[in-house]
Every structure is written in structure tokens, then in C-alpha cells.
């Protein structure tokens with residue numbers, strides 16, 4: 428059986444939908460915290476099992492009989508996320524899961540600015556040491572993060588974001604889900620690591636220009652505000668210190684070029700060109 432953690436999240440649900448086109452529902456185990464969040468699949472034949480990343484026993488119960496697991500990275504932050512992801516790997520080992528795919532980040536290195544990169548780095552290492560065969564998807568930023576980063580600029584094109592001239596090889600979450608479904612239904616995992624990116628990179632100045640083209644925003648431009656002003660702004664919006672620090676670390680990592688790598692592996696998994704940023708933004712208008 429093939430299991431997915433975080434199966435009701437954006438990436439998990441999209442992967443589930445693609446998986447259903449490739450394998451029988453009875454081969455799929457969707458692991459969620461709250462079965463009600465996958466109510467549309469109740470009675471579909473998919474095994475919906477509940478588990479919490481905070482509860483090792485629930486994870487071990489949910490992973491019984493699973494051969495292949497897609498571990499979607501945690502949405503928590505800091506030490507909590509690290510402990511959660513560690514529990515998933517440990518539970519998989521204890522349950523005899525043979526193959527694991529994990530959604531890492533593009534630059535999971537010791538020197539990374541992005542806070543989540545350190546969680547992913549740790550989880551990757553646990554997986555490599557686990558004895559399970561693996562596929563690591565080092566995902567670039569989703570297209571879907573763009574509206575999150577630029578906020579009100581979706582309405583006027585005036586982007587205030589401390590990314591300098593940093594470029595991002597944004598990739599579509601839906602494309603990543605399709606690629607993951609191909610991996611999950613494909614040949615034996617061969618301990619491979621893939622950089623999962625779009626075909627092109629975009630700076631935030633490029634995004635402003637794209638918005639000018641698509642939405643006709645005459646004043647569209649990117650202003651590179653200071654990281655400190657950005658952090659203060661986030662705190663002003665009511666975010667806590669940790670959350671503000673997390674988002675600031677994303678901007679720092681973009682500024683440092685940690686998301687600028689491109690690779691053709693996503694295209695290889697899809698057998699077609701990945702969705703581009705222009706196309707994604709066009710669909711929003």
C-alpha cells in the first residue's frame with residue numbers, strides 16, 4: 428500500500444487526486460489528523476487513517492501494512508517540526524515501510540538562511556540512515572507562495588519585499604503533486620535526490636513586471652525594503668516572533684540566492700513543461 432501524510436493539505440490532496448488516476452483506491456492510505464477533512468473520500472475505497480505527528484503510537488498504527496510512504500514535510504516550525512518529522516521516519520522504520528519519498532526544500536544546507544531548511548536537512552539525513560529506499564524531492568518555492576509574499580501588491584503591483592535581486596525557480600504545487608504521484612506509482616526507489624524547480628527563475632522585480640503585463644498595473648514595481656522593516660511589518664500584522672522570523676528567513680534565503688537553482692527533473696517526471704509563473708498569475712486574474 429502507498430501512504431501519504433498530510434493527505435488533506437494542499438499538496439497531499441492534490442497528490443491523492445493524481446494517485447487515484449493511477450492506482451486503485453484500496454492501494455492508498457491517506458493519513459490525516461482529522462478524517463472529517465477528507466470527507467469527500469469517505470466511502471471511496473481509500474483507507475483513511477488518523478494520526479498526529481505528535482503521537483508516535485498513532486503514526487505506527489496508521490503505517491501498518493504500508494510499503495511506500497510519501498512523507499510531506501511538517502507545517503510546524505522549529506524544534507517542534509524537527510521532532511514531528513523524526514517521529515514519522517521512526518514510525519516508518521518500525522512499521523517496516525520499505526520505500527519513502529520526502530518533500531524537502533531546495534537548499535537544505537547547514538548554511539541556509541531559511542529556517543525550514545534545517546528541519547529538512549535533519550529529516551533527509553534520518554531517511555538516508557534509515558535503511559529504507561528513498562526519493563528526496565528538494566522543492567523550490569510553490570507558485571502559490573507568490574500572493575502570500577506580495578500581499579496587497581496582487582491588487583496594484585507595488586511589491587515591498589526584502590528579497591534584493593534574489594531569484595526564485597518557482598514551481599507549481601499541482602505539478603509537484605503530479606510528479607510525486609508518478610514516483611509513488613513508479614519503479615523501485617533508488618535513493619535519489621531531485622531538485623524540483625520551475626524551468627525559469629524570477630526576481631520580485633520580474634514578478635512586478637509580469638503583473639504590469641497581465642493586470643495592467645502602471646505603478647507595478649519591486650521595492651527592496653530592509654529585512655528589519657519587513658520583520659517589524661509582520662509583527663505589526665499580529666504575527667508572533669517565531670512566525671515573523673520564519674517568514675523573514677524565507678526572504679533572507681531568496682536574497683541569498685538559495686532558491687535560484689533550476690533543474691529539468693520536474694519536466695522529466697511530468698513528461699511536459701512545468702506550469703510557468705506567468706501562466707499561474709494569469710489564471711489568478
Ligand SMILES: NC(=O)c1ccc[n+]([C@@H]2O[C@H](COP(=O)([O-])OP(=O)(O)OC[C@H]3O[C@@H](n4cnc5c(N)ncnc54)[C@H](OP(=O)(O)O)[C@@H]3O)[C@@H](O)[C@H]2O)c1
Nearest residue numbers: 433434435436437438439460479480500501502567568569
Ligand atoms: N515549497 C514551498 O513553497 C512550500 C510552501 C509552503 C509549505 N511548504 C511545505 O510543504 C508542506 C506541504 O505544503 P501544503 O501546502 O500541502 O501545506 P498545508 O496545506 O499546510 O498542509 C499541511 C498538512 O500537514 C498536516 N499536519 C499539520 N500538523 C500535523 C500534525 N501534528 N499531525 C498530522 N498532520 C499534521 C495538516 O493537517 P491539518 O489540516 O489537520 O492541520 C495538513 O494536512 C508544508 O507542510 C510545508 O512543510 C512548502
